[in-house]
Each structure stands twice: as structure tokens, then as C-alpha cells.
Amino acid sequence: MAREIWKWLGIPLIMIAIAAVIVIYSVNNPTDSIVARMLTYERVFRVIREHMGLLLVSMTGAIIVGVAGGIMLSRPSLYRIGRVMETFVNIGQTVPSLAVLALFYTILGLGFNVAVFALFLYSILPILRNTFAGIDGVEHNIIEAARGMGMRPLRILTKIELPIAFPIIVAGIRTAIVINVGAATLATFIGGGGLGDLIVTGLSVHRDMIIVNGAVIAAVTAILLDYLIGKVEERVVRWA
Amino acid sequence: MIKLEGLSKVFPGHNIPAVKDLNLEINEGDVCVLVGPSGCGKTTTMKMINRLYEPTGGKIYIRGEDALQMNPIKLRLDIGYVIQEIGLFPHMTIEENIATVPNEKQWPKDETKQKVSEVMTLVGLDPKVFKDRYPSALSGGQRQRVGVARAMVSDPPIMLMDEPFGAVDPITRARLQNEFLRIQERMGKTIVFVTHDIDEAIKMSDTIAVMREGELVQHATPSDLLSAPADEFVSNLVGRNRSIKRLHLIRINEILDEVDRAKPASEDAKIGEVEKQIEESDIRSVIVVDKDNKLKGVIGVSDLKRKSGEVAGDYCQDVTDTITSDATLNDALSVMLECGEGYVAVVNEDDQYEGTITLGDLLNVVKEEG
Ligand SMILES: Nc1ncnc2c1ncn2[C@@H]1O[C@H](COP(=O)(O)OP(=O)(O)OP(=O)(O)O)[C@@H](O)[C@H]1O
């Protein structure tokens, strides 16, 4: 059992340790007074908190709406719309995240909420598409077997379609998270805060050390979440 | 039990009906086999019976009740269904797969477990070995068994089986067929069975319904179908060697008592006596058994010269293959041809000798019946 836990936590702990070492080193050994003023523990924790806030709120919304929407579009009555949506999502994802933020800035203005909303919309796409594609991909004969044995549509959805589509839905969520963590660094441009603060500050005062801190924490967050979700999925899906 | 009246199905956008004005009555406890070339509407007919497809015309009566008026969910829960593509749920273990209908019917958990394990044993899958496996870890033949087990676990009075033994080699197929017939003898279910293998149809059925391009061509007992095919299509389907096909209809135990055969030699019999027996035998061989009547081997003329010793046991060599008495004469013929011998030894499950069937016996049967 102890071994098992270490196997799970080994990589995450190493990643966190690397990020922590970089932060601690930078704060304690600032190259000059500008870095010393701009890079404090207090500020690092604040931007991490903001970043997690952006991520958590926008991802929770995206997962709920994306999965529910994907399920609805996979029902026979909306299926045609679902197919159209698939194409649109693929186009939508080619729009750069900076453009999305800029768009919402012009429409809704500044602030955390606007940033969350933009991230939410941007993260929904892969989840919506994968949920739809995952359910759509369940072999027809499996559904027919289930119907032939007297399963009701709702039971077929919850007992057959969703579990079989689960790995694909999770893949969509993982994609969304990685995109989200990256895109959230841009939130600072519209006053949404987050790790982008460090990066933008570093850029404006030409201090690479500050940039590196912001970038490393963002990267570690993305890798970490992706890794953990992958592990949980491995645990849940034992049949593939 | 099941009565189809003028049943038709036209798929939207098709001009030709997939099933056309089909009239068919299946008695309680009978196995009715639907045969016909690919695309003739067998699966479509079956899916109308459990209403996966809504008929575009005609009526379906089940036990005199209009099935088209019944709640489809209720109807399906009481009709075992083996889908052509097997359709196991990949994310569920074998046990969970088989428990599908009990779970829908909300049986108590331990009753379900009990019944699943029973039915797995019945189809020849050891529950201890297989119940926690996923379908991806099973062979094609094992998956088909699971499909059959899943359909029969709740003991439905009616079963629809769409090519349930389609994906296995001929030997496994013959074994599954024999197991199926043994089970059916006990259960007496009303079964609609689809195949496009006429030999399987003859072997498994009480009645055969031959279909062609959506229409019923002939509905008859296998024996009548062989002796009086309705038209050229049916006689082509049945094939030219009809008398050989009759061998499917007769089981070994039906003729075993009639065939007149020398007794087997016991393994400690003096070789001199056995030699005489071999000389007199029409297969120029004698079967050797031990004191529990278990099959020991066989002595042919050549073995007498090749080996030496005092008693029969010293001379005998292993029998390549045997057969049980619930197999058909056609199975016996296959074994003979495979082993290149003019006879096959019949044994029971404990390997005890019950008799011998020879090529001559088969010829006699064909002559008499033909
Ligand atoms: N869902 C469907 N939609 C449209 N056409 C269909 C559908 N299912 C079957 N058909 C058509 O109906 C006809 C009969 O098909 P069916 O599946 O009943 O044949 P079958 O006798 O079971 O053949 P096989 O031996 O190949 O399984 C075929 O021409 C087929 O193309």
C-alpha cells in the first residue's frame, strides 16, 4: 500500500519540489532590487491563488456544461446539430486564445469574471466535442443489444454509453485543462490576474527571473493536473 | 406461442420491403430456425418480434396477445435475445454482462450472482475462471457463450438467437450445438434461431422457415423439407446430398441398440480369443476395455503382427477420437473421415464404452431413410 502511494505521488512531489526550489531560490537571491521588489512570496502565492481560481471556476463550469451539452447533442433528436457542432469546435479551436480574450474585452470589459467567462468558453470546446464523439462512437450493436434486453434509454446512457465514452470524455477534459492553464496566463491582460502577472511584469521590466517563475509554475500546474487525472482514469477504467 | 401475421417491414427510403407479408406460427417449446441467404430478412424479422424494429404492416401475437400493443420494455425483458454481433458490453466483466437482465429486473444481488454462476456453468464457462474477466480477454467462441448465457439467465420463455454460433470453428460449433440441444431438451423454450447454414438448421430445429428476399418460401419440419422441398430455391438451398443431410436428424443413441456388434474384449483377455474376434469383425478390429468398461484402445489386424504379448492389453493402441451418444450420425461421419477409420467408438462422459458405429451402419441408415 505504501509503495502504491509513492508510485502515485512520486512524480507530482518531484515536480512541486522543482517549482518550489526555483521560487525559493529566486526570492532569496534576487539579482537586483527590482527583482527583490517584484518577486515576493506574498505575490507568488497571490498569483497562484488567482490562477487556481480562474482555472477552478472556468473548468468546473466547462465540465458541467460541456458534458451535459455533449450528452444532449448525442440524443437522436439533436444528433444532426451535434454533427455540425463537431465541425464548429474544430474551427473554434484554431482561434488563438489571445483573440478570444481580446474579443471578450471589447464586449464585456475588464476583470476576473470576464476572464473566467472567456476561459470557460474556450475550455468547453474539447469537452463538448469529446463527450459527443465518445457517445457517438459506442458501437451500434452494443446499444442494440442493450435495447433488446429491455434497458430503458436513461439506463443505457448511464450504464452503457457514458462508461464506454468515459476515457474519451476524460481525454477532452485533460486537453481543456492544459489549454486552460496556458490561456489563463493571458488573463492578466484584461485584469484577471493569475500567473500571467509575473510573466507580463517580468517582460516589462526586462527581468527573466520573474518570467521564469511564472512560466515554471504554470507549466508544473498543467503537467501535474494532467498527470493526476490520467492516474485517476487508469484506476477507474480497468477494461480497456 | 408466437404468431406472425402478414408481417412486413419497409425501411424508410427503401422501395423493396426487407420483409414482406410473412405468416409464421411457432408452437410452444419448438425451435424454429430461420434460414436463407444473406440479406433475406432474417434479422429484420427477429428484431420485429422484440420490437427493436416497428413493423410497417401486419401483426405479432405472443401467447395470443398482440405484441404491438404491449410495453416494449416489458416485452423485451421476457424475451432472451442473442444479437448477431454478440454485443457484449466491453466495460463490464462477464459476470456483470450476464447479470444485465436481472439488474434491470432488480433481482436481489445474491440471487443474481447465484443464477449467473449457474448459467455460466450451463454454457460451459467455469465461473471461477471467467466471471471477473472483461470481454476483451475472451476468445470468439467464449464470447458467444457469454452472449447465450446473458440471454437465458432470467429463464425467459422465449429466446431469439441470431446466429449464436456464427463466429466459431466447425468443431467448437458442433460442440456448442450439442450443448444447446441438451439444454433445450431440459428447458423446452420457444426459440427463434437464425442461421444461414442449412446443416445447422436441420440439426437444431423442430421446424425450418426458409426465407428469400423477405418472403417465406417454406415452413416445414426438417424431415419434410428434405423429402419435399417446395421449389427449386429450397432444393438448391438444401443441396444435392440430401440423404447425407438426414444424418443430422438422427442421434447415435437412436441406432446404437440396433446395430449388431461383437462385444469389446477385456484388456486381460487371452490374445488367441481376441484374434478370432478380430477375424470375424466387419471392421477387422476389436475395441479393448478395462475392468470398469473404460475405453482402453483398439486392436487391428496389423497390431497382431507388430506387437507381442499374452493378453489383449499388450496389443492395443490408442483410439484417435471418440464420440458421445447424443451426437448426430453426421458428427460420427465427420469423426470417421477425420481419423481415416471406418468406425468410431461411442463412449459416455466417463469414457466408458457404449458401442461402435461403422460406415456400414451409416450407409444402412441412408438407404432406409432415403
Ligand atoms: N436498419 C436498417 N436500415 C435500412 N435497411 C436495413 C436495416 N437493416 C436491414 N436492412 C436491409 O434489410 C434487408 C434484410 O436485412 P437483414 O439484416 O434482415 O438480413 P439477414 O437475413 O439477417 O442477413 P444476414 O444473413 O446477412 O445477417 C437487407 O437488404 C438490409 O440491407
Ligand SMILES: [Mg+2]
Ligand atoms: Mg442477420
